[in-house]
Amino acid sequence: MKYTMKQMTEYVGVSNTTLKRYENNGLIPPVLYTQGKHRRYEEIHLIAFKTIRKLLKGFDIPVAYQLMTLAKEKKFTEANWSIAQAQKALVKKKETLQMHKEFILSFPQKPLKKQTMRIGELAKFADIETSTIRYWEERGLITGIREKSSGYRFYEKSEVQKTIIISLLRKSIYKLEDIKAIIDEMDDENLVSIRKHYTTVNDELDNQLAMQLKAISSYTVYCEKLAYY
Template sequence: MEIYTPKQIANTLNVSTTTLRRYEEQDLIPVVPRTKSNHRFYTLIHFQAFTTIRTLLKGYDIPIVYKVMGMIKNARIEEALWLVNEQQFHTQVEKQRVEEILTMIKNADFTKYKNVKLKECMSIGEAAKIAGVNTSAIRHWECEGLVHSERNKENGYRIFSISELRKILVISSLRKTVYYIENMKDLLNDLDTPHYGKIERSFQLALENLNNQLLLQFTGITELIKYIHFYHEINT
């Protein structure tokens, strides 16, 4: 049986031994055996578990990775795989969304989205639903000066025009690739001109990032399947 010290695995994966212990404390890996002198040592399945965690983290959010690894440790293999599958579906939906908004911008058609005719004025709830974001996100963007609302004279609630909605759609699609507020403001200003070159390039970058994320997700899945095979071999 091959065994590894924490330092050997930490060096191989370019992490600290503290990180390895944190994964152990989070109950993400199989039970770790000890030497007679009470020192940790790892076997091949632990090495694969750590490798799987580090690889999955490149393509998935931390809570998802932790949940998947916890499910596997508790023999909930199918649930773990369905959860991973669900996350890939979300990536697919996000890609379709970015492509749809990019097409809308290229066609300069902002009267409908997802085949739904847009109203001239929308509440913050309606705008959030169309854009697929939380109302709190829109309020934050308004505080940052990225979007602007008027107030309904009857009840004082925020109302957004189609022009502001398209800004919300652009922000929601590019927020992971345009990191600085001033850069985002420059892009949104281009929406008021007939020249959309910068915005189109930003959307293309967003698509490239999604393509890269998909590749990283599949790389993580490859390691996950290896780990599941290890798990089955030990528990059968």
């Protein structure tokens, strides 16, 4: 069966500009053209377009585009490893969120194994770049202590807490000025607000996982079709 551009936009639910962009980016199998330069899509293209849309709901754009390119090139094993890597990253986000939640909500009762952290240790614990920590310190959000003998910067437990909170709030609509106001007046009421943020972010990760699994299911079917195309 052949489909016109108009039919395809109706079936997929996107504009013709979007379909053309996918084609121009080399994400779908070659398209047939009539003598009048009109596109004539096949069933494999319909499956491809629907697969792209599902991938974009569960994965970042670069990953979705990479998976479609690998499928087109029939590099199915490489595509499977890319999926595994993306899901590994999602699992890490989930584990990091849980670790930070336990640390923040148990503060100040729960002791750290170390009472201070160097910038590299803090960056690893907070899952952010050291340059980000330096920037936040320049903006007055956190404060480090420089040891005169070694020159190393250390961050006490309260600053570790602030860093985790800032990292979380930066995922929402807050500006740095708003975040500074929150951490400068940190109290039980603010912690309640932060608990809500954790719940929201956690729900978003759960939803992303569900979207990824749906996308993977469609992607598997698409790859099976391509194997014999």
